[in-house]
Structure formats: C-alpha cells, structure tokens
Amino acid sequence: MANKFLWRTNQLLSIIPEEYDGALIISEINGKYFTGFNCDNGYFIVTRKGCVYVTDSRYTEAAGKAIDWCEVVEYSGPEMKETFGGISQKYGIRTLLVESDRMTLTQCRMMSEVLAPTVLADEGGLDKLIESLRVHKDSDEIVCMKAAQNIAEQTLTHLYGMIKEGVSEADLAFEFEFYARRLGAERLAFDSIVASGENGSMPHAVPGQRKIRNGDFITFDVGCVVGGYHSDMTRTVAYGSVSDEQRRIYDIVLRAQQNAMDYLFAGGEELAECDAAARDLIKAEGYGEYFGHGTGHGVGLEIHEFPSVSYRGGKIPVNSVITVEPGIYLPGQFGVRIEDMLYKTETGAVDLASLDRELLILG
Numbered sequence: 001m002a003n004k005f006l007w008r009t010n011q012l013l014s015i016i017p018e019e020y021d022g023a024l025i026i027s028e029i030n031g032k033y034f035t036g037f038n039c040d041n042g043y044f045i046v047t048r049k050g051c052v053y054v055t056d057s058r059y060t061e062a063a064g065k066a067i068d069w070c071e072v073v074e075y076s077g078p079e080m081k082e083t084f085g086g087i088s089q090k091y092g093i094r095t096l097l098v099e100s101d102r103m104t105l106t107q108c109r110m111m112s113e114v115l116a117p118t119v120l121a122d123e124g125g126l127d128k129l130i131e132s133l134r135v136h137k138d139s140d141e142i143v144c145m146k147a148a149q150n151i152a153e154q155t156l157t158h159l160y161g162m163i164k165e166g167v168s169e170a171d172l173a174f175e176f177e178f179y180a181r182r183l184g185a186e187r188l189a190f191d192s193i194v195a196s197g198e199n200g201s202m203p204h205a206v207p208g209q210r211k212i213r214n215g216d217f218i219t220f221d222v223g224c225v226v227g228g229y230h231s232d233m234t235r236t237v238a239y240g241s242v243s244d245e246q247r248r249i250y251d252i253v254l255r256a257q258q259n260a261m262d263y264l265f266a267g268g269e270e271l272a273e274c275d276a277a278a279r280d281l282i283k284a285e286g287y288g289e290y291f292g293h294g295t296g297h298g299v300g301l302e303i304h305e306f307p308s309v310s311y312r313g314g315k316i317p318v319n320s321v322i323t324v325e326p327g328i329y330l331p332g333q334f335g336v337r338i339e340d341m342l343y344k345t346e347t348g349a350v351d352l353a354s355l356d357r358e359l360l361i362l363g
C-alpha cells in the first residue's frame, strides 16, 4: 500500500514545473489521495528533496502508522512558525504550489507566514495537475467503487419492496441510508434524492413528506462510499399504473442513455460526442429543452470530479470513471432520469452497474 502512495507523490513531482520546488497539499481529499490518510488538519509538504506530513497531536500517532514512507511531524499552535519554518529551512524550499481551488485566503495567508521564507505560488495550476492524476483510476479504486455500487443496488432493490401507497419520499430516503450503512457503506455519497410524481421534474429535488400515489414515477438518485470512493446511480420506477406519455418518455431516456453508453463501449473518446449521443436523441424526439444538465461527470474520491461529460468537450481519459445520466423533466408533471457509472478502458468501457434499467412497474 505504502508504495502506491509514494508512487502517486512521485508522479505529482514529475509533472510540477521545474521552477517550483514542490507542493503544499492541505485539502482533506487530495491529502487522502496522496497519503491514504484521512485527516482534516494535515499539511502534506511535497518537495524534490523529500516529503513531510505535518499534523497536530490528535492525529500524529495514526499518521505515523499510515504514512510510514515519509517524515511525520507534530506541531502545536504556539510553535507553528518554528515547526513549518524549520521544515522550510531543512529542505531549502523556495517555492511551493498551493491548491488554489481548495484553499481559503485565510489559510493561504497563514501558511505563507509560517512557512516563510518559502513563497506560496497559486498560479501554477496545481489543482489541474492533481486532477490529471486522480482521473486515472487504478484497480483498487475500481474495486471500492464497485463495492459501493453493489451496496447501492442491493439497497435500492430492498426499497422497491417497500414502495406502496402512503410511504413518503423521506421514509424511503431514510431507509436507503439505514440499509446501506448496515450493508457496509461508510456513508452515503450524497444526500439521496427520492422524487415522486410532480417532484420528479426537479432534477435535484429534496425528499419530503409527499406520499407515493398510484400513477407516480419515483426517481431515486443514490450512492454509497466504500474506502473513500463514491458510487452514483439513478433509477426511475413507476408505482401502479403508467400513462402512455410516461412510457414514451421513459423509453426516450432509456434509449438516450443506451446511445451514450454504446458510444463508450465502441471506444468513443470525445466527451462532447458522448454528451451528444444522449442529447441528440432527446432533441430529435422533441424534448431537448427538458434536458438541461450535462450528460455526466467523473466520479471517485468525490461525487463530482473531472471530467464533465458535456458540450465543453475534451478527450475521455483512459481509466476514468464517468456517469451517463440523461433525463427529461416536465415541470408540474413528472421526470425521468437513468444513470450509471462506466469505466473507460483503452478500447471501450465497462459498465460498473448491474441493476436492470427496463421500466419497472411496482405495486
């Protein structure tokens, strides 16, 4: 395990422009990526002459065990300047890149002060460099994401059995969390979306007291976390009867999702074309204006990460995990979204989901 994190850290050093001595990583998420250690007060100083992980007494022992391949230093508030200044001297650090997208101005000012004479540089694009590493998932990361996905699928299948007249969205959302946690989810990937009937037209509706009724479509957008890695899946199911319009819309969304997935399976490499594979079909059916969001996004240590599957384009990175999640939302009536995660390989893609997508009519 240790070697993997050292390898990632060396990868980062190899892409940091020569004029900088290294990077200061203080975000919890990037800290976890490079060290494997979860900590809300860790300062990972990466330099070409060596790395130091600085934290406070609450975490020193655990950090020392988890990060046995680099120096772990404890600091306390009053001696912060001595500790960090000493590291700056010891490693002769002139400049460090910082995570401009993830650091507050207050943190930046404080770290500049304690690390002096080291200069913190926010113009070096460190966030983009890290993103370019994180986007390529290794087999351990895929194992975690599949495990998270499996728990979400088992849990959603369990929820299908609970759906009946009078059960509220909030009841279903609560049961999702309870059941998924019992199956081993560390936590949920995000607040579950359970949107029934007319609430389904709001893509990110918050589950409320609305009770399930005959004729409802119910959209579940759910995910779990295993080993720090997220899963993301959406299913729309019907309860009781289904109108012809509901059937037609469901079928359009299902075919749009399949089109975008087929593009990936066939080895498609363009984000914009993947987006268009879903969007053009929905447009051709006359519902283009009811599909307002992008077709998908990267998933990993965070629920939404690079890249975005949208008109903005770019290549689909090999070994990335992206979602394909088209939807049609008819205000005041209902909505349909179907979402799955796919793993992009050299020659095609692997579907990380196995839960059925055909229209399911419960009750």
Ligand SMILES: [Mn+2]
Pocket (backbone or CB within 6 Å): 232, 233, 297, 323, 325, 339
């Ligand atoms: Mn998603």
